[in-house]
Amino acid sequence: MLLLGIDIGTSSIKLAIVDAQTQQTIVSAQYPEEEATILAPHQGWAEQDPELWWAHTQQAFALCKKKANFQPLDISAIGIAYQMHGLVLVDKDQKLLRNSIIWCDSRSVQIGNKALNDIGENYCLKHLLNSPGNFTASKLAWVKENEPECYAKIDKMMLPGDFIAMKLCSSISSSIPALSEGVFWDFQSDTLSETLMDHYGFDAKLIPEIKPVFSEHGQVSSSAAALFGLRPGIPLSYKSGDQPNNALSLNVLEPGEVAATAGTSGVIYGISDQLTYDSQSRVNTFAHVNYTEKEKRLGILLCINGTGSMYRWAKSLVAPGISYSEINTAAKRIDVGAAGLRIFPFGNGAERMLNNQIVGAQIENIDFNLHNSPHLFRAVQEGIAFAFRYGLDIMRSNGLQPKVIRAGKANLFLSELFLEAFVNSTGVPVELYQNDGSVGAALGAGIGAGIYKDAAAAFTLIKPLQLVEPSLESSYEPVYQDWLNQLKLKITNNQSCN
Structure with a gap:
């Protein structure tokens, strides 16, 4: 069958x-x-x-x-x-x-x-x-x-x-x-x-x-x-x-569990049993797939519009003939912080976590005598990871405290550099799975058709491929704080212009 x-x-x-x-x-x-x-x-x-x-x-x-x-x-x-x-x-x-x-x-x-x-x-x-x-x-x-x-x-x-x-x-x-x-x-x-x-x-x-x-x-x-x-x-x-x-x-499926994706957009999606909301609607709450009137299951969603789309844009502009794997290898040779180069991946429409502002994607601190394409690709991946950290801190302020984040080994999560930047920026381990949205949809069909008695039965064979944990001596925090300070200035300037 x-x-x-x-x-x-x-x-x-x-x-x-x-x-x-x-x-x-x-x-x-x-x-x-x-x-x-x-x-x-x-x-x-x-x-x-x-x-x-x-x-x-x-x-x-x-x-x-x-x-x-x-x-x-x-x-x-x-x-x-x-x-x-x-x-x-x-x-x-x-x-x-x-x-x-x-x-x-x-x-x-x-x-x-x-x-x-x-x-x-x-x-x-x-x-x-x-x-x-x-x-x-x-x-x-x-x-x-x-x-x-x-x-x-x-x-x-x-x-x-x-x-x-x-x-x-x-x-x-x-x-x-x-x-x-x-x-x-x-x-x-x-x-x-x-x-x-x-x-x-x-x-x-x-x-x-x-x-x-x-x-x-x-x-x-x-x-x-x-x-x-x-x-x-x-x-x-x-x-x-x-x-x-x-x-x-x-x-x-249950309260406290958290998933993430980093495809065209970047998402952190956590489960709650409370009708919770962010006072500024920077993260959003929707009914989860197993929501019922008697058993509330809500998905709290952080969305960053421009993650994979930012990386694709940079690759097509700078290195169209090189594979993502080769780009990641070259970028990994650059030290944390990309020699001061900072990238803000907000070039794909209004960002809800930035109060629906259109800040635009921006590159800061370019030094023509210092920075090359590996610096750029390191800064892109760090900037995306920092955007995730920014959004996760909003979710934390609303009560979500993930102990581990589950993600499919796909898209940006294929990059060792991005994984390193993500876990060390957020401080949360990532558990990787062989995961695909179309496979999830197929198994969901099995649940809906009664082939599986419930969701748990449809995923009895799911096993993690890898656990990536933060380093105890991470050098990402000061780089993130610098990125954050620059972002705050951009948001303030954007508001004053509007």
Whole structure:
């Protein structure tokens, strides 16, 4: 019995075929090989075409079939993980109305700020656990205000994973975690927030049917089954945002457990059983995949928009013909602190942990006679690690005190230098796993389809690959404090300019 996991990422679509009995991956693939394009019609905007996600899903599945000998007819359930906070709009015929406004788009920040003032900070933080910010609800309000003809045609608003589920099953659904990540959910009443919906003038009919995360969200249609060689009628039994799904795939489900990723964006995601919130909404609280009315499980999410994207940008600019492994080796030869070079990786839209400011990515203290490309790549990795430390300190001030952070051995966590900078900057050990979002989605499908009796049963074979602990004689703290002081100046100058 096989399970299919689909991860709708910003950079690519990743697929995994997992043997349900052994919990082992039969084959995985991603498409495209190079990073997918983010469309930026204006500064601070970010869009993608959902039809390309669907095309890339088919191409990734074709790659799986080329790479391994498995029978698509043996696939018994499908799970989907997806980039969070995006907005996808379709009409009554399930036709796409516009490109998706994705997670790092900043155009609706002011709309969200106005909603915070009009609705009231007390209500937003206690009921929504967040400021409306530039989350999905505010993106929808932007469309209503700026594209009224498009808005008038909307039958359903969706998140990115809902669109791929619709293409597979011809049905549309949502969940409490999905609506909470769009800041539509009232945690005090455990219902759709009438206050927010009324403020923005949204009709509740725009919201899809709400189903549990681990449940049947539809059955694969005959037409979709023919595209992939699947059996018609198999269930799509799991949908989750990428960060809750990453936590699931690392078996991070209970209060005090913490996961991290460092892909296009950087995330620390901790579990709480309290309806907690940050007074400035710099970190955000959403319903976790195992949230229920009786057993609250909340995910506290720190997001840094520009981590892997910063590293990719530096590589493509300075060393396009060199592998990341070679870059990391060269950078590791440079001493801690990169000879004074400081990098601030905030060039991918408004940063929530910086109070939704657009500070921009910046490089400081360049010395033409001293610094070379290895210095630059060391400073990039240190700057990203310092951004994680900055955000983790915010989470600590809100009560999260991780003793260990679990992460998949992927993306920046493949770099020994980054790992060293991360654990010594944060002071928290990192436990590395062979982890992939598409594998987590596949196992989530097994939970939702009843193949596993619960989440614990789906991860009985998960074992850590490596534990990386902070050094007792770390030299990172003074470098971080210098970086922090410079960041504070940048934030102050940015506020005075605005």
